[in-house]
Amino acid sequence: MTSPPIIGLNWKMNPADRDQTAALIAGMGERLSVMRSSQLILFPPAVFLDQVRALQKEYGVFVSLGVQDLSTQAVGSYTGEISAPMAFDSGAEFSLVGHSETRKRQALTDTEVKHKFERATEHSVVPILCIGYQEGSEEGDVDYDVIKQQVMTVLEDYRAYIREHGLIIAYEPTWAIGTGDPADPETIETVCLYIQKLIAELAGQDTLDEVYVLYGGSVNKDNVRAFLDITSLNGFLLGGASLKPEEVASIVEQVEEK
Ligand code: PGA
Helix, strand or coil: CCCCCEEEEECCCCCCCHHHHHHHHHHHHHHHCCCCCCEEEEECCHHHHHHHHHHHHHHCCCCEEEECCCCCCCCCCCCCCCCHHHHHHCCCCEEEECCHHHHHHCCCCHHHHHHHHHHHHHCCCEEEEEECCCCCCCCCCCCHHHHHHHHHHHHCCCHHHHHHHCEEEEECCHHHCCCCCCCCHHHHHHHHHHHHHHHHHHHCHHHHHHEEEEEECCCCCCCHHHHCCCCCCCEEEECHHHHCHHHHHHHHHHHHHC
8 A cells, every 4th residue: 555545435325414414524523633644535425515514624524525426517407416616616626436336327338437527627626537337247357348448438538637637546346335345455456556557558657656546345444454565556435434433543544554
């Protein structure tokens, strides 16, 4: 694991209401209110962004904020969608782009994921490109063609952007998300190196210092240690664990001790 690590906290469609949101931020405040060497990025439901922003100041929680998805469009009649300018104006510095649950629910093509990525970069939101989605894939499967297609379709026109701004990619095999059964460290390392090779071919080897590859899929406080020796890995995207402040604190501590 290289430093400084990034730890994303993807709350998905949780918590249920504002009271529980307040309790979660208070819990994080108790455990995470000192400046960290890792960068924490919290992705709450967008309707709670304002509340989270106010509470994080009150409790002194050092997290950046992000949204879980963005519209492919910047403006217009798109019921239910959140645009990149709205996200930015609400304090979101980051956005997940192409999370596997979003890809599936919206039946997204890689080109549509690219449009979301484009809207983010046009409106000062840093996209975190999630890849690794394979419909019907089995545990342990790594389809390098799918990974290559997901990376290249979105990023082929972004060579200059990557050189200027760097890049964050999250590798999240669908079979590991929410199952309690993460990918094994060897698989994660192999895929991280493969992603780095693709980016190096695209934007140059010298960009890799600013290219962060995260792993997501059933990471928790009891298994995170197994991933800390992966030198090509730069952090984690946590789902279930992100809703338990003591679990988040334990993961952050283990990552930072490394
Ligand atoms: P999980 O989710 O940690 O609950 O597996 C990860 C994610 O979907 O980002």
